[in-house]
Amino acid sequence: MSLETKLEQILDSAEMAYSEAYSARESLPDYNANESSRTTMSQAESYLDDAIGDLQDLIRKLGDLS
Helix, strand or coil: CCHHHHHHHHHHHHHHHHHHHHHHHHHCCCCHHHHHHHHHHHHHHHHHHHHHHHHHHHHHHHHHHC
């Protein structure tokens, strides 16, 4: 398995995790008690979004080297 293929698999997993985090945050009932959970889920989405962008850049650069 090539490095590019492995990175694409990691990217797919990160995108799925981002989707799950978004769904979890959106499905929380709108109670003040859930605000902390909502903030934590939002931060997780932000980190995953950064990782997804970095992986996309890396895969693109690897493709340019080919």
